[in-house]
Amino acid sequence: MRIVIVGGGVLGTMHAWHAVRRGHDVVHLEREAEARGASVRNFGLVWVSGRSGGPELATALRARQLWEEIGAEVPGVGFRGNGSLTLVRTKAEWLVAEAAAAAPDAAERGWRLLDAEQVRAVNPALRGDFLGGLHCTLDGAVESRVALPALRAALAPTGRYTWLPGREVRAAGTGSVRDDTGEVHGADAVVLATGAALGGLVKELAGPVPVRRVWLQMAQTAPLGEPLATSVADADSFRYYPAYDTESLRTEQPQPPVAAEHGMQLLMVQRLDGGLTIGDTHAYAEPFPFDEVEAPYDHLVEVASALLGRPLPRIERRWNGVYAQCLDPAAVAYRREVAPGVHLVTGPGGRGMTCSPAIAEQTAEELSW
Structure with missing residues (x-):
């Protein structure tokens, strides 16, 4: 053909x-x-962990397998199966992670719950204050x-x-x-x-077509100076991904105003040059803004620095983007x-x-x- x-x-x-x-x-x-x-x-994340059960998870698992095969054949895509850690800092966040780790499909997703000491053993660059984290061994990354x-x-x-x-x-x-x-x-x-x-x-x-456009802001930092062994998320990602039961989190722990206003979660992945891609925000109402605002970046820097336990390297690049999202869940x-x-x-x-x-x-x- x-x-x-x-x-x-x-x-x-x-x-x-x-x-x-x-x-x-x-x-x-x-x-x-x-x-x-x-x-x-984007982050270049191959993100299995938070997908909804059924076709979405099955598609993500198959894609993870294909990315690994493609990465072996085409090293230039920069695939690595580095896994991820979603870090929790409060009891309410811990309970969400605990429930996820006990779910029937936890093994299929590569989930396991780690305490703070175990988190630092997996990713020594994380020296901040947290209770633990949900480790997903199947998550990966490419160089987008x-x-x-x-x-x-x-x-x-x-x-x-x-x-x-x-x-x-x-x-x-x-x-x-x-x-x-x-x-x-x-x-x-x-x-x-x-x-x-x-x-x-x-x-x-x-x-x-039943597709909406979504606007977001992201940034990249100077090199961290050491390996970030896994991709990292904060517990606000529980609110964004459909795999988690977050009813108690929504009622007991509202997001900070800036994070709530901009639909935020922290995702952080290290590029092959050592820099960190961080984000992100979500906006759904068009027309989208043509300018970027600083408050979300301030929030991301604060959260990332707290998890790392030291100041985030300076931001070298900022950008925004728009992606298309099917409205059929x-x-x-x-x-x-x-x-x-x-x-x-x-x-x-x-x-x-x-x-x-x-x-x-x-x-x-x-x-x-």
Whole structure:
């Protein structure tokens, strides 16, 4: 088959990966010179631990396996199975972690509850004040800023992969795609993996879709000066991920005002250069702000420093981003045939980097590639 994929982010790139691996010819179009959306503006986390039970967890577990296989084949993606620690500092937070560790699927998720001494044995860089942490041995990370070029470089020698950046698609239908240079690309199948870009051609073909856009702020610090052995989260992540029962936390321990206003959790992962990516916030009401505000960064620095037990290295870069989130809680992504042979795949939300290898594999299987 000849497959045309529109969108150079991680979801589009993973569709290209699976298509080429199945022996098909792929033309991969991206409107920018390089992907610049949510696929590179994220933590690079492969986050299994907090996923809701059922299809979401199954998809994340399969994706974790695929990331490990891809990482072994393409070292440039920077995959490491470093695990994560969600640290708890109060009794209410401890009870949430304790219940999670006792859940029937705790072993499947790689969960175990550690006291403070055990946390420091797993991750000696954490020298702050906390009661313990929920350890997830299955969580991992990749280098989101370099993973996509590394994957494309691995596909190029096959002779079945053509990367065409700087091409905006103007028309897609049965058997062909036309880009803004006027070139027409023949296609047996077309995948629109356009992320949060839901206007233009996507709107023309699909109309309104049950997908919302989410805006967030993040930052990266100077090198920590020592290894951060695991990714780290604070207990506000319990409020954000669906795997946890947080009713008591919501009633007994309201979030600090800044964290509540900006829908915050602390996630922290060390890059291969030693710096720390920290975040994040969530905003759902459009139009989104065009400026970043300092109060969330102040909160992140305060919490991260408290868990590390020393000042966080200075922030060197700040950014914001927008991702697409499917509104159906039972769906991991929104997948729909919007014209004969043209499939829109979008809306994985904050699961995009984690789940994209498995989402793309599901597309390939559903379409009998």
